[in-house]
Amino acid sequence: xxxxxxxxxxxxxxxxxxxxxxxxxxxxxxxxxxxxxxxxxxxxxxxxxxxxxxxxxxxxxxxxxxxxxxxxxxxxxxxxxxxxxxxxxxxxxxxxxxxxxxxxxxxxxxxxxxxxxxxxx
Amino acid sequence: xxxxxxxxxxxxxxxxxxxxxxxxxxxxxxxxxxxxxxxxxxxxxxxxxxxxxxxxxxxxxxxxxxxxxxxxxxxxxxxxxxxxxxxxxxxxxxxxxxxxxxx
Numbered sequence: 001x002x003x004x005x006x007x008x009x010x011x012x013x014x015x016x017x018x019x020x021x022x023x024x025x026x027x028x029x030x031x032x033x034x035x036x037x038x039x040x041x042x043x044x045x046x047x048x049x050x051x052x053x054x055x056x057x058x059x060x061x062x063x064x065x066x067x068x069x070x071x072x073x074x075x076x077x078x079x080x081x082x083x084x085x086x087x088x089x090x091x092x093x094x095x096x097x098x099x100x101x102x103x104x105x106x107x108x109x110x111x112x113x114x115x116x117x118x119x120x121x
Numbered sequence: 122x123x124x125x126x127x128x129x130x131x132x133x134x135x136x137x138x139x140x141x142x143x144x145x146x147x148x149x150x151x152x153x154x155x156x157x158x159x160x161x162x163x164x165x166x167x168x169x170x171x172x173x174x175x176x177x178x179x180x181x182x183x184x185x186x187x188x189x190x191x192x193x194x195x196x197x198x199x200x201x202x203x204x205x206x207x208x209x210x211x212x213x214x215x216x217x218x219x220x221x222x223x224x
Protein backbone atom coordinates (compact mmCIF):
# COMPACT_ATOMS: atom_id res chain seq x y z
CA UNK A 1 0.00 0.00 0.00
CA UNK A 2 1.10 3.54 -0.64
CA UNK A 3 2.78 5.12 2.35
CA UNK A 4 4.54 8.39 3.01
CA UNK A 5 6.42 8.34 6.30
CA UNK A 6 7.90 11.56 7.59
CA UNK A 7 10.68 12.27 10.04
CA UNK A 8 10.03 13.27 13.62
CA UNK A 9 9.30 16.56 15.29
CA UNK A 10 11.94 19.27 15.38
CA UNK A 11 12.60 22.25 17.61
CA UNK A 12 14.78 24.94 16.10
CA UNK A 13 16.00 28.39 17.06
CA UNK A 14 15.23 31.42 14.91
CA UNK A 15 17.70 31.71 12.06
CA UNK A 16 18.44 28.00 11.94
CA UNK A 17 17.48 25.52 9.22
CA UNK A 18 15.38 22.38 9.34
CA UNK A 19 15.34 19.40 6.99
CA UNK A 20 12.29 17.15 6.96
CA UNK A 21 12.26 13.80 5.18
CA UNK A 22 9.42 11.91 3.52
CA UNK A 23 10.02 8.27 2.66
CA UNK A 24 7.72 6.88 0.00
CA UNK A 25 6.82 3.24 -0.47
CA UNK A 26 4.21 1.06 -2.12
CA UNK A 27 4.49 2.62 -5.57
CA UNK A 28 7.09 3.68 -8.14
CA UNK A 29 8.38 6.87 -6.58
CA UNK A 30 9.61 8.39 -9.83
CA UNK A 31 6.11 8.20 -11.33
CA UNK A 32 4.52 10.81 -9.03
CA UNK A 33 5.41 14.31 -7.92
CA UNK A 34 5.72 15.04 -4.20
CA UNK A 35 4.25 18.27 -2.82
CA UNK A 36 4.88 19.91 0.55
CA UNK A 37 2.08 21.62 2.44
CA UNK A 38 2.27 23.28 5.83
CA UNK A 39 -0.29 24.21 8.43
CA UNK A 40 0.37 26.74 11.17
CA UNK A 41 -1.39 26.08 14.50
CA UNK A 42 -5.13 26.59 14.11
CA UNK A 43 -4.70 27.77 10.53
CA UNK A 44 -5.39 26.50 7.02
CA UNK A 45 -3.28 24.67 4.48
CA UNK A 46 -0.45 26.41 2.64
CA UNK A 47 1.23 24.91 -0.42
CA UNK A 48 5.02 25.21 -0.26
CA UNK A 49 6.27 23.59 -3.44
CA UNK A 50 6.68 20.45 -5.46
CA UNK A 51 9.46 18.17 -6.61
CA UNK A 52 9.56 15.79 -9.54
CA UNK A 53 11.40 12.81 -8.03
CA UNK A 54 12.39 11.56 -11.47
CA UNK A 55 14.09 14.68 -12.77
CA UNK A 56 14.71 16.41 -9.46
CA UNK A 57 13.12 19.58 -10.81
CA UNK A 58 11.27 21.82 -8.39
CA UNK A 59 8.75 24.65 -8.21
CA UNK A 60 8.47 26.68 -5.03
CA UNK A 61 5.83 29.02 -3.68
CA UNK A 62 6.86 32.62 -4.32
CA UNK A 63 6.58 33.41 -0.63
CA UNK A 64 9.23 30.83 0.24
CA UNK A 65 11.60 31.18 -2.70
CA UNK A 66 15.14 31.60 -1.48
CA UNK A 67 14.45 29.81 1.80
CA UNK A 68 13.09 26.43 0.75
CA UNK A 69 14.92 23.62 -1.01
CA UNK A 70 13.41 20.29 -2.02
CA UNK A 71 15.61 17.37 -2.97
CA UNK A 72 15.29 13.65 -3.45
CA UNK A 73 17.28 10.48 -3.11
CA UNK A 74 15.83 7.92 -5.49
CA UNK A 75 17.99 5.14 -4.07
CA UNK A 76 16.16 5.41 -0.75
CA UNK A 77 12.86 6.69 -2.22
CA UNK A 78 13.09 9.67 0.11
CA UNK A 79 12.23 13.29 -0.55
CA UNK A 80 13.54 16.12 1.59
CA UNK A 81 12.33 19.63 2.34
CA UNK A 82 14.78 22.07 3.87
CA UNK A 83 13.68 25.46 5.17
CA UNK A 84 16.30 27.99 6.18
CA UNK A 85 16.40 31.27 8.10
CA UNK A 86 13.60 30.00 10.31
CA UNK A 87 11.35 32.48 12.09
CA UNK A 88 8.52 32.00 14.56
CA UNK A 89 5.96 32.18 11.75
CA UNK A 90 7.42 28.96 10.34
CA UNK A 91 6.14 27.01 13.34
CA UNK A 92 3.76 24.57 11.71
CA UNK A 93 2.90 21.01 10.86
CA UNK A 94 4.65 20.11 7.61
CA UNK A 95 3.13 17.50 5.31
CA UNK A 96 4.39 15.76 2.20
CA UNK A 97 1.72 14.62 -0.22
CA UNK A 98 1.74 12.58 -3.40
CA UNK A 99 0.53 14.37 -6.49
CA UNK A 100 -2.03 12.18 -8.21
CA UNK A 101 -3.47 12.83 -11.62
CA UNK A 102 -6.46 11.59 -13.60
CA UNK A 103 -7.27 13.01 -17.00
CA UNK A 104 -5.31 16.16 -16.31
CA UNK A 105 -6.95 16.72 -12.93
CA UNK A 106 -4.34 16.92 -10.21
CA UNK A 107 -4.81 16.40 -6.51
CA UNK A 108 -3.02 15.08 -3.45
CA UNK A 109 -4.11 11.49 -2.97
CA UNK A 110 -1.77 10.30 -0.23
CA UNK A 111 -0.31 12.29 2.63
CA UNK A 112 2.42 11.80 5.17
CA UNK A 113 1.57 11.89 8.85
CA UNK A 114 3.01 15.36 9.29
CA UNK A 115 6.11 16.71 11.00
CA UNK A 116 5.81 19.40 13.64
CA UNK A 117 8.47 22.06 13.39
CA UNK A 118 8.63 24.49 16.29
CA UNK A 119 10.72 27.63 16.01
CA UNK A 120 11.47 29.10 19.39
CA UNK A 121 14.32 30.85 21.11
CA UNK B 122 -3.19 35.01 -8.42
CA UNK B 123 -5.93 32.47 -7.89
CA UNK B 124 -7.91 32.81 -4.69
CA UNK B 125 -10.48 30.36 -3.38
CA UNK B 126 -13.05 31.62 -0.90
CA UNK B 127 -15.13 29.15 1.06
CA UNK B 128 -18.42 29.90 2.76
CA UNK B 129 -19.37 29.54 5.44
CA UNK B 130 -16.15 29.43 7.47
CA UNK B 131 -18.01 27.74 10.30
CA UNK B 132 -21.06 25.50 10.20
CA UNK B 133 -23.00 23.92 13.03
CA UNK B 134 -25.26 21.00 12.13
CA UNK B 135 -26.82 17.84 13.50
CA UNK B 136 -26.44 14.19 12.61
CA UNK B 137 -28.70 13.47 9.65
CA UNK B 138 -28.64 17.03 8.32
CA UNK B 139 -27.83 17.91 4.73
CA UNK B 140 -25.04 20.48 4.53
CA UNK B 141 -23.55 22.42 1.67
CA UNK B 142 -20.28 24.34 1.45
CA UNK B 143 -19.49 26.77 -1.34
CA UNK B 144 -16.09 27.49 -2.85
CA UNK B 145 -15.71 30.49 -5.12
CA UNK B 146 -12.70 31.14 -7.34
CA UNK B 147 -11.67 34.63 -8.43
CA UNK B 148 -11.00 33.33 -11.92
CA UNK B 149 -12.38 30.48 -13.98
CA UNK B 150 -10.80 27.12 -13.25
CA UNK B 151 -13.09 24.87 -15.30
CA UNK B 152 -13.66 21.85 -13.06
CA UNK B 153 -10.12 21.64 -11.70
CA UNK B 154 -11.13 21.52 -8.07
CA UNK B 155 -10.68 19.03 -5.26
CA UNK B 156 -12.18 18.72 -1.79
CA UNK B 157 -10.48 17.41 1.33
CA UNK B 158 -11.57 16.48 4.83
CA UNK B 159 -9.27 17.07 7.78
CA UNK B 160 -9.84 15.86 11.31
CA UNK B 161 -7.90 17.30 14.26
CA UNK B 162 -4.34 16.01 14.41
CA UNK B 163 -4.68 14.17 11.12
CA UNK B 164 -3.53 14.76 7.58
CA UNK B 165 -6.12 15.90 5.05
CA UNK B 166 -7.97 13.19 3.15
CA UNK B 167 -8.94 13.53 -0.50
CA UNK B 168 -12.70 13.19 -0.99
CA UNK B 169 -13.46 14.60 -4.44
CA UNK B 170 -11.47 15.65 -7.49
CA UNK B 171 -12.47 17.11 -10.85
CA UNK B 172 -15.15 18.97 -8.89
CA UNK B 173 -17.51 15.99 -8.75
CA UNK B 174 -15.59 12.71 -8.95
CA UNK B 175 -15.61 10.74 -5.73
CA UNK B 176 -12.24 9.34 -4.71
CA UNK B 177 -12.20 5.57 -4.34
CA UNK B 178 -13.56 4.41 -1.00
CA UNK B 179 -15.32 7.68 -0.14
CA UNK B 180 -18.97 7.24 0.90
CA UNK B 181 -21.62 8.31 -1.59
CA UNK B 182 -23.19 10.76 0.87
CA UNK B 183 -20.40 13.12 -0.19
CA UNK B 184 -20.83 14.92 -3.51
CA UNK B 185 -19.49 17.91 -5.37
CA UNK B 186 -20.58 20.02 -8.30
CA UNK B 187 -19.74 23.19 -10.16
CA UNK B 188 -17.56 24.59 -12.86
CA UNK B 189 -15.90 27.87 -13.66
CA UNK B 190 -15.89 29.99 -10.54
CA UNK B 191 -18.53 28.47 -8.27
CA UNK B 192 -18.44 25.04 -6.68
CA UNK B 193 -20.45 23.25 -4.02
CA UNK B 194 -19.68 20.37 -1.72
CA UNK B 195 -22.57 18.53 -0.11
CA UNK B 196 -22.96 15.91 2.58
CA UNK B 197 -26.43 14.45 2.12
CA UNK B 198 -26.90 13.04 5.63
CA UNK B 199 -24.32 13.94 8.24
CA UNK B 200 -22.74 11.11 10.16
CA UNK B 201 -20.87 11.54 13.46
CA UNK B 202 -17.53 10.90 11.75
CA UNK B 203 -18.13 13.75 9.28
CA UNK B 204 -17.53 16.52 11.80
CA UNK B 205 -14.23 17.95 10.58
CA UNK B 206 -12.77 20.82 8.57
CA UNK B 207 -13.23 20.81 4.80
CA UNK B 208 -10.99 22.47 2.24
CA UNK B 209 -11.35 23.12 -1.45
CA UNK B 210 -8.17 23.15 -3.54
CA UNK B 211 -6.93 23.95 -6.99
CA UNK B 212 -3.48 22.36 -6.91
CA UNK B 213 -1.35 25.13 -5.31
CA UNK B 214 -4.22 27.10 -3.77
CA UNK B 215 -6.45 26.10 -0.89
CA UNK B 216 -9.60 27.67 0.40
CA UNK B 217 -9.46 28.88 3.97
CA UNK B 218 -11.46 25.94 5.24
CA UNK B 219 -14.95 25.31 6.63
CA UNK B 220 -15.17 23.92 10.12
CA UNK B 221 -18.19 21.67 10.57
CA UNK B 222 -19.23 21.14 14.17
CA UNK B 223 -21.98 19.26 15.96
CA UNK B 224 -24.96 21.40 16.96
